[in-house]
Amino acid sequence: MEEEDECPELVPIKEKSTGPTAQIPVTIITGYLGAGKTTLLNYILTEQHNKRIAVILNEFGEGSALEKSLAVSQAGELYEEWLELRNGCLCCSVKDNGLKAIENLMEKKGKFDYILLETTGLADPGAVASMFWVDAELGSDVYLDGIVTVIDAKYGMQHLTEEKPEGLINEAARQIALADLAIINKTDLVNESEMVELRGMVRSINGLGKILETQKSRVDLSQVLDLHSFDTKDGIRLAEKLQLVKTSQPHLDKSMLTITFEVPGSVSEDLLNIFIQNLLWEKTFKNKTGLAMIVIRLKGIFSIQHKQKKVMLQGVHELYELDETSECWADHEPRINRLVFIGKIRYSLSVESWEISCFITFKTCFINNLPFTVFLLQVETLMATF
Numbered sequence: 524m525e526e527e528d529e530c531p532e533l534v535p536i537k538e539k540s541t542g543p544t545a546q547i548p549v550t551i552i553t554g555y556l557g558a559g560k561t562t563l564l565n566y567i568l569t570e571q572h573n574k575r576i577a578v579i580l581n582e583f584g585e586g587s588a589l590e591k592s593l594a595v596s597q598a599g600e601l602y603e604e605w606l607e608l609r610n611g612c613l614c615c616s617v618k619d620n621g622l623k624a625i626e627n628l629m630e631k632k633g634k635f636d637y638i639l640l641e642t643t644g645l646a647d648p649g650a651v652a653s654m655f656w657v658d659a660e661l662g663s664d665v666y667l668d669g670i671v672t673v674i675d676a677k678y679g680m681q682h683l684t685e686e687k688p689e690g691l692i693n694e695a696a697r698q699i700a701l702a703d704l705a706i707i708n709k710t711d712l713v714n715e716s717e718m719v720e721l722r723g724m725v726r727s728i729n730g731l732g733k734i735l736e737t738q739k740s741r742v743d744l745s746q747v748l749d750l751h752s753f754d755t756k757d758g759i760r761l762a763e764k765l766q767l768v769k770t771s772q773p774h775l776d777k778s779m780l781t782i783t784f785e786v787p788g789s790v791s792e793d794l795l796n797i798f799i800q801n802l803l804w805e806k807t808f809k810n811k812t813g814l815a816m817i818v819i820r821l822k823g824i825f826s827i828q829h830k831q832k833k834v835m836l837q838g839v840h841e842l843y844e845l846d847e848t849s850e851c852w853a854d855h856e857p858r859i860n861r862l863v864f865i866g867k868i869r870y871s872l873s874v875e876s877w878e879i880s881c882f883i884t885f886k887t888c889f890i891n892n893l894p895f896t897v898f899l900l901q902v903e904t905l906m907a908t909f
């Protein structure tokens with residue numbers, strides 16, 4: 524893990540030129556796992572604003588880019604650069620990939636006039652933002668327009684008040700501290716007193732940024748794009764902000780991990796729902812020390828029996844939804860069901876036994892048309908094997 528780089532001397536970039544060599548604005552969309560970043564991205568991509576937008580997505584964990592790509596609408600002309608980082612994130616493990624992705628996009632320059640960069644839910648937007656000052660010539664093509672942080676109204680307080688291992692920063696707080704715009708999303712899931720508490724907490728972390736409140740991340744785009752938050756006169760402001768939230772330790776919480784299951788076949792929707800409810804609500808899957816994984820984020824793509832379309836699973840803490848996507852399983856396409864867990868298990872050394880117990884039960888969802896009693900018997904037999 525790279526030590527956090529010294530904050531680079533921030534050199535305000537020169538006045539933005541206009542015309543064909545016009546610099547392209549970049550908006551960083553950040554926010555904790557499941558807060559609604561992709562929902563905001565989709566909303567921006569599908570709203571009428573006659574901007575041709577390029578998207579850079581940085582996903583946490585191996586292979587989970589697939590779910591992300593299915594979640595990002597294919598509206599309009601979309602240039603997608605993937606930064607699929609193995610259990611890392613753009614900001615602290617492979618900064619140069621971020622630059623590479625932007626430079627790849629710049630080669631297609633002229634075809635788009637705005638870049639949206641969605642970070643992983645665990646990323647440090649400060650390190651991503653400072654990328655725009657580290658690489659001088661990059662500054663000539665793009666400029667950082669603003670940092671937009673999406674906050675989950677239902678779990679935001681839990682994320683912000685979570686005890687972190689010694690010296691580790693709370694990434695949710697850091698994402699808010701650096702926001703030019705904070706969007707408190709999912710207001711449909713909380714009452715007024717919870718909103719007052721969260722609003723106060725956000726304001727106490729970030730006294731400057733604008734705060735909007737939304738459902739499904741639907742905001743007035745003039746409040747999100749073209750903010751010019753870091754124009755020359757404000758460039759120094761980023762330095763101050765970075766100093767404000769600067770820490771010496773890397774921020775990636777080692778206890779956070781991603782587990783991916785891939786199983787061929789088609790699954791019974793009922794058995795899948797039972798499996799997910801046992802996982803998220805009953806926490807029935809334990810490791811050999813009797814611990815369950817704290818699943819913070821759950822994503823998946825499924826082939827459901829008797830359905831032609833791919834079904835996407837989205838879960839955030841205890842909430843989950845199975846939605847049919849517009850994409851069909853192609854005739855020759857192998858039906859591989861993928862399930863990605865992002866979460867933590869104390870004493871992660873014993874995550875394997877948790878993984879085995881969970882995987883075996885997941886596999887039993889694929890044994891077609893089992894009477895439920897037989898299914899449960901199978902689960903018990905399987906669970907006894909380790």
Ligand SMILES: Nc1nc2c(ncn2[C@@H]2O[C@H](COP(=O)(O)OP(=O)(O)OP(=O)(O)O)[C@@H](O)[C@H]2O)c(=O)[nH]1
Pocket residue numbers: 554555556557558559560561562563594643644673708709710711712737738739740820837838839844
């Ligand atoms: N109830 C409710 N659900 C929402 C709202 N906005 C988004 N969601 C759901 O929350 C889940 C996560 O939304 P995403 O947009 O994928 O969140 P994200 O921040 O991109 O998540 P990561 O992939 O972990 O980074 C999805 O199931 C969304 O449909 C909202 O305002 N209310």
Ligand SMILES: [Zn+2]
Pocket residue numbers: 611612613614615616645646647774775
């Ligand atoms: Zn990072």
